[in-house]
Amino acid sequence: MEKHWWQEAVVYQVYPRSFQDSNGDGVGDLQGIRRRLPYIKELGVDVIWLNPIYSSPDDDNGYDISDYESIQPAFGTMSDFEDLLHDAHTLGLKIVMDLVVNHTSDEHYWFTESKKDKNNQYRDYYIWHDPVNGHEPNTWHSSFSGSAWQFDEHSGQYYLHLFSTKQPDLNWDNKNVRRNIFSMMRKWLDRGIDGFRMDVINDISKPADLTDSHSSPANGPHVHEYLQEMNQAVLQDYDIMTVGEMGGTTPQDALQYAGFKTHELNMIFQFQHMDVDADPELGKWRPKSLDIRELKRIMSQWQIELDGKAWNSLYWNNHDQPRIVSRFGNDTSKYWALSAKMLGAVLHYQQGTPYIYQGEEIGMTNVKNFTDISDYRDIETLNAFHDLVEARHILTTTDMMNAIQRSSRDNARTPMQWDATANAGFTSANVTPWIKVNSNYTEINAIAQVSDPNSIFSFYKKMNLLRRQYPIITYGNYSLLNPDDDESWIYQRRLDDQVLTVMANFTSKTLSRSNPDLGARIIQSNYTDEVVNSLRPYEVKVFLSGDI
Numbered sequence: 010m011e012k013h014w015w016q017e018a019v020v021y022q023v024y025p026r027s028f029q030d031s032n033g034d035g036v037g038d039l040q041g042i043r044r045r046l047p048y049i050k051e052l053g054v055d056v057i058w059l060n061p062i063y064s065s066p067d068d069d070n071g072y073d074i075s076d077y078e079s080i081q082p083a084f085g086t087m088s089d090f091e092d093l094l095h096d097a098h099t100l101g102l103k104i105v106m107d108l109v110v111n112h113t114s115d116e117h118y119w120f121t122e123s124k125k126d127k128n129n130q131y132r133d134y135y136i137w138h139d140p141v142n143g144h145e146p147n148t149w150h151s152s153f154s155g156s157a158w159q160f161d162e163h164s165g166q167y168y169l170h171l172f173s174t175k176q177p178d179l180n181w182d183n184k185n186v187r188r189n190i191f192s193m194m195r196k197w198l199d200r201g202i203d204g205f206r207m208d209v210i211n212d213i214s215k216p217a218d219l220t221d222s223h224s225s226p227a228n229g230p231h232v233h234e235y236l237q238e239m240n241q242a243v244l245q246d247y248d249i250m251t252v253g254e255m256g257g258t259t260p261q262d263a264l265q266y267a268g269f270k271t272h273e274l275n276m277i278f279q280f281q282h283m284d285v286d287a288d289p290e291l292g293k294w295r296p297k298s299l300d301i302r303e304l305k306r307i308m309s310q311w312q313i314e315l316d317g318k319a320w321n322s323l324y325w326n327n328h329d330q331p332r333i334v335s336r337f338g339n340d341t342s343k344y345w346a347l348s349a350k351m352l353g354a355v356l357h358y359q360q361g362t363p364y365i366y367q368g369e370e371i372g373m374t375n376v377k378n379f380t381d382i383s384d385y386r387d388i389e390t391l392n393a394f395h396d397l398v399e400a401r402h403i404l405t406t407t408d409m410m411n412a413i414q415r416s417s418r419d420n421a422r423t424p425m426q427w428d429a430t431a432n433a434g435f436t437s438a439n440v441t442p443w444i445k446v447n448s449n450y451t452e453i454n455a456i457a458q459v460s461d462p463n464s465i466f467s468f469y470k471k472m473n474l475l476r477r478q479y480p481i482i483t484y485g486n487y488s489l490l491n492p493d494d495d496e497s498w499i500y501q502r503r504l505d506d507q508v509l510t511v512m513a514n515f516t517s518k519t520l521s522r523s524n525p526d527l528g529a530r531i532i533q534s535n536y537t538d539e540v541v542n543s544l545r546p547y548e549v550k551v552f553l554s555g556d557i
């Protein structure tokens with residue numbers, strides 16, 4: 010099997026706005042991240058993925074970029090970035106940047122030009138369309154509520170925005186758009202960065218007939234052609250890692266987008282396992298309870314279908330998802346640490362590159378002290394509240410606030426909890442942070458965990474150490490042992506004559522389950538003593554056997 014460094018890596022995602030403020034303006038910044046590099050190193054990861062740090066009017070927290078070649082002033086300067094990259098490399102940490110090129114900000118030069126008139130040389134950089142029967146060209150919805158089309162009075166045409174009205178979609182069918190993006194990417198890579206996480210990158214090719222409402226904006230007709238072109242024009246010249254964020258993809262799609270031999274990307278972020286607790290119609294705004302069999306079925310399918318042909322990215326959390334311990338675990342004080350560790354192990358012992366989202370390694374939870382809609386900052390949450398509650402009356406305020414508490418992206422975006430001082434050590438005590446701190450920071454914080462051998466942090470650190478020690482954790486194949494069991498997840502990995510068995514209890518009950526691999530020894534568990542033939546509440550046991 011071909012082997013690449015990114016298959017053996019663990020990635021730590023930093024959301025710069027909420028990680029560490031260094032200059033007392035209530036917003037995290039690059040010098041703050043730089044100061045915290047030793048903490049990231051201590052965890053034992055290899056790569057840092059930074060959410061967007063480019064100039065942006067911040068309609069969608071930096072995913073609306075107005076200049077790809079400059080740094081958001083609130084985060085610092087290019088020289089701060091160079092310092093950060095230098096220090097990270099000195100510590101042996103790589104840095105992967107977010108690449109947001111499905112759309113730009115409406116304040117990007119290309120769009121302000123494009124909007125001037127139909128004959129402007131940048132007009133065709135975006136997707137403009139005449140009205141159809143006096144209406145939007147099709148019925149596509151924006152991910153942030155409402156139509157995906159915005160009417161422009163001045164020219165009498167609509168422009169497409171799959172996200173906010175301030176995020177117009179680029180027209181990738183225009184060769185100059187592609188050429189400009191590729192040269193921008195080369196500039197960043199030549200500066201020394203180690204790869205890209207590509208935002209909604211399977212949306213870049215739109216269907217030829219935009220008046221057909223049944224067509225999907227994702228996985229369009231030229232998407233593979235454009236990614237292969239990007240690979241040839243840029244990616245293949247650098248020893249980097251790439252991961253494409255791709256909603257609406259199946260394992261079969263992954264074989265094409267990220268096959269070992271398809272010359273597109275290295276990995277994709279799929280969403281199927283994140284949709285298991287969502288309503289088919291209202292999605293996460295009408296959450297449903299987790300069916301563990303369904304979760305196992307989906308994730309096991311990804312494990313099996315990609316084996317030997319493509320590479321999985323493993324994640325529970327990112328800046329768009331609620332906190333996993335509150336979602337699939339149990340964040341009551343009795344089970345919080347146990348279930349956070351159990352979930353960590355279930356994920357990290359699968360085949361693929363694990364991604365840890367800031368705060369996951371200390372078991373940060375959803376935020377319960379946001380009680381009013383005005384506590385929230387996220388455009389998706391605010392627009393959905395307006396649309397579902399105020400405009401269309403589909404949900405009551407109470408139901409929507411409950412859904413928001415459970416599902417809002419802001420659950421992931423509260424400041425990193427460093428210590429028990431005011432503002433959790435994220436910013437100075439007398440400063441109001443851009444978003445409120447989760448009030449449980451006095452109990453849940455990094456300083457309480459780093460030197461505690463039984464902490465969640467130490468559990469994650471040990472997983473990272475064991476990964477270096479045992480190649481089976483990276484490369485072993487996967488099989489699911491108990492597909493019909495709705496309380497526990499038991500799977501095995503195999504490499505040569507070694508067997509690794511993971512047994513995890515997803516409930517607060519004691520279950521009788523035993524390891525079929527007799528004689529295997531435990532290499533990691535979230536309980537300090539060992540009981541054979543049963544799984545205590547949220548217990549996880551990782552066994553290894555064979556020639557070690």
Ligand code: TEU
Pocket residue numbers: 069072073109152172208209254256328329389418
């Ligand atoms: O997310 C794309 C995406 O699929 C989200 O709309 C996702 O469905 C939603 O957040 C989950 O509820 C990417 C970025 O990760 C996100 O932060 C941006 O807002 C979005 O693209 C637009 O750039």
